[in-house]
Amino acid sequence: MQEKQRILAVFFAAALLRIATSLGFPGIHAVLDQRVELTTASSSFKQLREGLYLYKMGISPFDGGVYHQAPLLLLIFDILQKYCGSIDASSIAINAVYCGLDSLAAWFLVKISQSGKFAGKQKLDGWIIASIYLLNPLVIATNLARSTSVFSNTLIFGAIYFANCSIPLSILCLAAASNLNIYAIYLLPPFIFLWCPTKSVAKCALSAATFAVSMAGFTSIGYFMSDGSLQYLRSTYGTLLFFSDLVPNIGLWWYFFMEIFDFFRPLFTYIFQLYSLIYVLPLTLRLHREPLFAVVTIMGITLISKSYPEVGDLGVYIALLSLYRHIFTNVRYTLLSALVVIHALVLAPNFYHLWIYLGSGNSNFFYAVTLVYAIGIMLILTDTLRATLRIEFDGGEEPRKAVAQI
Amino acid sequence: MSLISRLQRRLLGKLDKRSLISVLPVVSLLMIFAGIGLLFVLPMDGQFRRTYISENALLPGQAHTYFKDSEENILRAFREEVRMLKDVSESERAVVIEKWINDMGYKAAIHNWTFSHYDDDVKSGSNVYGVLHAPRGDTTESMIICAPWINGDGDFNEGGVALAVSLARYFTRWSVWSKDIILVIPSDTSYGLSKWVDDYHYTSMSASSGAIQGGIVLDFPGVHEHFSRIEVKYTGYNGQLPNLDLINTAVLICAHMSLNVVVHGVTGSDHDYENRAMTLFKGISDQAFSGLYKQGYGNEPFSGWRVDAITLKAVMDPQSMPFTQIEFAKLAESVLRSINNLLEHFHQSFFFYLMLSPWQFVSIGTYLPAAMLLGASYTIKGIYLWMTSTQAVAGQSMIEAASAFGLFLVVIVASSVFLAVISWAPSTNVLTVYAILVVVSAFMPLIVSKLVGVKPKSYVNKLRSYSLIYAGLVLTTLSTLNFSLALILGLAFSPLAHLLFLPHDQSRGFKSSIESLVSSLATIVTCPWVCLLAYFRIVVQPPTPEQLVFPRIVTSISIGELESFLIEMLWKWRALGVWSFVPIFFMVWMPVWLSACIAITMQISEKESASANGTAKEKEKIEENVGKKVEKKAEKKAEKKAEKKKQVTRSSMRTRSADKTVI
The missing domain is CATH 1.20.5 (Single alpha-helices involved in coiled-coils or other helix-helix interfaces)
Structure with missing residues (x-):
């Protein structure tokens, strides 16, 4: 089979899998949407529909504690509803949109790999990269949960892809992604290096300014949607920043904020946010020769440090890592980190079940698993980072001596 | 990372990494023995704890019980009436009971239930229940008093039903209740009661109340008015246990009333190591096999709904029966009074424990390492196999790893197809479907290994590594849900991890023939079908002494009984959601066993794996050269x-x- 046919086959299989599951088991969307590992306040489809309903009824969705997602999403789904009628999770329109988004993301990924400009010279075949993203159970589950993070993920892939050919489009993509998922803003510094490889100050400033303007443009949508009230800032970005919707998720925040006294909240909110931010600049500067890897690593860090993480982000991170084939021959703890993460992913629903449904466990069980998950991600992060620096030190992609892998 | 590598350096020092890796199988084997050994340590002095009431609100045995001899006449009258209902149909019984409890002031209703698999394969019956709204409550909380018509041993529960009804009548005269009392008389201890509990939580029933805080099931079979001792049954489906406080309450009240109380049927003194160990192992087996094919004792259907329930079973030992039914009634009254005292749902104390006697237990922190050690031993053996199989060039081992993983996925998918087929099979054809699956699973390894063709040893090791890591993953997860099942499964697979030798070159004749004999024995012993049949032969239909000879022990199996055993197992899975057997059997045991079989039937090329990237010609060349x-x-x-x-x-x-x- 030709390379192209293989890629097409993977795309077709992935689309078929998603649509067949959706049509065969229409109840699966609601079930997955309720899993705290898969969707959060910042991405739940159920909450989006509630917000949309309120919006339709002429009530501001940003009043009250129902809707915490970007106004842009509300606009997109409003238009979708106008033209397609039903936006049921298993309706044709939603199926087409979500399937299309995932395929688009995979297509971006394959193109990024094929261009060979940002990632390493050693490449995995396109169909393998496509299947690492499209057939990853985490990505499939996120898609079937109709998590709205699919939008921002696709936009991030798009931003990387367009950085190669059309910088304005890339800036627009990143601004839209940051609008949907505020943590994508952290990717701005490495993206500036992607946009201006020459690192001329004027150009960098120009692209940053363009980003700021388009970001402001996207954000102001909410202002017009809620008839000139700024309340929406508080209930969308404010929730993400101050963690006001206190619900368990796979991240490290919820347990802490559940336990501490209220008067400590502001202090620890700032500390936690600062923690997720603090790596951005050092990593960008250290990896300025490989800005895309800085993007990947920052995404990996926000995977555990952001306020509302979900396991779908891990699927995105793994897909981005698959662009760097040479790293896999240089990392040390492949099996170890994979086992830690897999154990955490299997134990998390189990412990959540023990805690919430059976009542025989308690929140400490689930929290322990989120810690294990974070340790697994950190293993992957530090391992890939070490491998990259080692490669940079050695000056070549082939390891000098065989790396003993566990 | 530097921390880890520094730690690694510090730990290993100048030790050779290879030699460390080669120790892993021994470590893994030792972990299995340590896991089993730990179980024998648990009943030793100093390892267990005495039970204690953790929730102060319970105040067990503090309330004075007033179910006195004056009630006995009423109880006797009810017994008489219930005895007359023995040969009446279930719906007629339900009507009679409904009238009784309606007259007492309960809001009574009949709950007709059906489970159907196909149109002609139906289980149905009529439960009857009634709700007494608490004088001091607000209908948000309730407690259950339940007496099934037929108890877990299949006897007519005359005493239980009469006791429940007369207690219900007696309770109406009290103003102390702050939780609604729900009296349930279900058709049986499993299907009828299960459906009632499900419907109570899922649907709106004609008589309803709030969240059920706890419950007791009365089991007083036969016409006797006396009994020898109380047995507390507490194991739920899927390894679920009620809060230990509830058991403690019942045991403590028994002690106050100087009733003999036992768990798991062990009557001896708890000062003996043997008795404690016996209780422990019976408890483990009860937990692991709860809901396999037996009817259960009535407390099981409440598990999984956050309802803590126990069965109080009156054991009749003809040699001495010193206690009367009045004392049993007082016990039930006192336990309900304690539950009534609860201010919040059972949450103190323990949900994960193993009993050593009614007064002694070990908590999760002490016993969990046993199952964890077993689970981790598979992971470690899997890591060992993985590490010894990735010596070749990295890129090509990645492709090999992916392809072996694909094969393992095929095995998993095949096993899930088995599960789907058996779940959909009509009960009349279950035996045939099982036979077909046995044949398919026996030939599948041969066919798959033929199709896959000759592969290097590292490929086969990767396949085994995946299956062992899978086993380890499932066992560690399972050990928090159902410790005993995880333990028994861990033991059942263990030959596959340690006694499986891959065939290698023929030169070492004697050793390799011994090894292949051991491997084939290991695969036969761990074969899920063989184990299922063995369980049936040993536990369900124990052989008579004459049947202990080899061919007769197999030929004398009654096919009819085997069929009903298998059908019952499937019914428990489909209707009651008991996932401990059918899904675990097909989704855990089957893939692990199948991939082991594929591994030993696969033809292995002796040469180091040729470059998988190169073209076929290059491969041939390399092979020639190597040759x-x-x-x-x-x-x-x-x-x-x-x-x-x-x-x-x-x-x-x-x-x-x-x-x-x-x-």
């Missing part, structure tokens, strides 16, 4: 051997000559 090299090596070896032989003969001749000279 030549092997040949050359063999020649050289032969030469060396010949030389050695010569030397040996020379030296022996020398010694002989020396001998001669000595002589």
Whole structure:
């Protein structure tokens, strides 16, 4: 089979899998949407529909504690509803949109790999990269949960892809992604290096300014949607920043904020946010020769440090890592980190079940698993980072001596 | 990372990494023994704790019980009435009971239930229940008093039903209740009661109340008015246990009333190690096999709904029956009074424990390592197999890893197809479907390994590594849900991890034939079908002494009983959601066993894996080269051997000559 046919086959299989599951088991969307590992306040489809309903009824969705997602999403789904009628999770329109988004993301990924400009010279075949993203159970589950993070993920892939050919489009993509998922803003510094490889100050400033303007443009949508009230800032970005919707998720925040006294909240909110931010600049500067890897690593860090993480982000991170084939021959703890993460992913629903449904466990069980998950991600992060620096030190992609892998 | 590598360096020092890796299988084997050994340590003095009431609100045995002899006449009258209902149909019984409890002031209703698999395969019956709204409550909380018509042993629960009804009548006269009392008389202890509990939580029933805080099931079978001792049954489906406080309450009240109380049927003193160990192992087996095919005792259907329930079973030992039914009623009253005292749902105390006697237990922190050790031993063996199989060039081992993983996925998918087929099979054809699956699963390894073709040893090791890591993952997860099942499964697979030898070159004749014998024995012993049949033969239909001879032990199996055993197992899975057996059997045991079988039937190329990236021609060339090299090596070896032989003969001749000279 030709390379192209293989890629097409993977795309077709992935689309078929998603649509067949959706049509065969229409109840699966609601079930997955309720899993705290898969969707959060910042991405739940159920909450989006509630917000949309309120919006339709002429009530501001940003009043009250129902809707915490970007106004842009509300606009997109409003238009979708106008033209397609039903936006049921298993309706044709939603199926087409979500399937299309995932395929688009995979297509971006394959193109990024094929261009060979940002990632390493050693490449995995396109169909393998496509299947690492499209057939990853985490990505499939996120898609079937109709998590709205699919939008921002696709936009991030798009931003990387367009950085190669059309910088304005890339800036627009990143601004839209940051609008949907505020943590994508952290990717701005490495993206500036992607946009201006020459690192001329004027150009960098120009692209940053363009980003700021388009970001402001996207954000102001909410202002017009809620008839000139700024309340929406508080209930969308404010929730993400101050963690006001206190619900368990796979991240490290919820347990802490559940336990501490209220008067400590502001202090620890700032500390936690600062923690997720603090790596951005050092990593960008250290990896300025490989800005895309800085993007990947920052995404990996926000995977555990952001306020509302979900396991779908891990699927995105793994897909981005698959662009760097040479790293896999240089990392040390492949099996170890994979086992830690897999154990955490299997134990998390189990412990959540023990805690919430059976009542025989308690929140400490689930929290322990989120810690294990974070340790697994950190293993992957530090391992890939070490491998990259080692490669940079050695000056070549082939390891000098065989790396003993566990 | 640097921290880890520094730690690694510090720990390993100058030790050779290879030698460390080669220790892993031994570590893994030792972990299995340590896991089993730990179970024998648990009943030792100092390892367990005495039970205690953790929730102060319970105040067990503090309330004075007023169910006195004056009630006995009413109880006797009810017994008389219930006895007359023995041969009446279930719906008629329900109508009678409904009228009784309606007259008492309960809001009573009949709950007709059906479970159907196909149109002609239906289980149905009528439960009857009634709700007494609490004088001091607000209908948000309730407690259950339940007495099934037929108890877990299949006896008519005359005493239980009469006791429940007369207690219900007696309770209406009290103003102390702050939780609604729900009296349930279900058709049986499993299906009828299960459906009632499900419907209570899922649907709106004609008589309803709030969240059920706890419950007791009364089991007082037969016409006797006396009993020998109380047995507390607490194990739920899928390894669920009620809060330990509830059991403690019942046990403590028994002690207050000087009733003999036992758990798991062990009557001996708790000062003996043997008795404690016996209780422990019976508890483990009860937990692991709860809901396999038996009817259960009535407390099981409440598990999984956050309802803590126990069964109080009156055991009739004809030798001495010192206690009367009044005392049983007082016990029930007192336990309900304690539950009534609760301010919040059972949450103190323990949900994960193993009993050693009614007064002694071990908590999760002490016993969990046993199952964890077993689970981790598979992971470690899997890591070992993985590490020994990735010595080749990294890129190509990645492709090999992916392809072996694909094969393992095929095995998993095949097993889930088995599960789907058996779940959909109509009950009349269950035996045939099982037979087909047995044949398919027996030939599948042979066919798959033929299709996959000749593969290097590292490929096969990767397949085994995946299956063992899978087993380890499932066992560690399972050990938090159902410790005992995880433990027993962990033991059942263990030969597959340690007694499986891959076939290698024929030169080492004797050793390899022993090894292949051991491997095939291991796969037969761990075969899920064989184990299922063995369980049936040993536990469900124990052989008589004459049947203990080899061919007769198999031929004397009653097919009808086997069929009903298998059907019952499937019903429990489909209707009651008991996932401990059918899904675990097909989704855990089957893939692990199948991949082990594929591994030993696969043809293994002796050469190091040829470059998987290269074209076929290159491969052939390399193979040729390797072949030549092997040949050359063999020649050289032969030469060396010949030389050695010569030397040996020379030296022996020398010694002989020396001998001669000595002589």
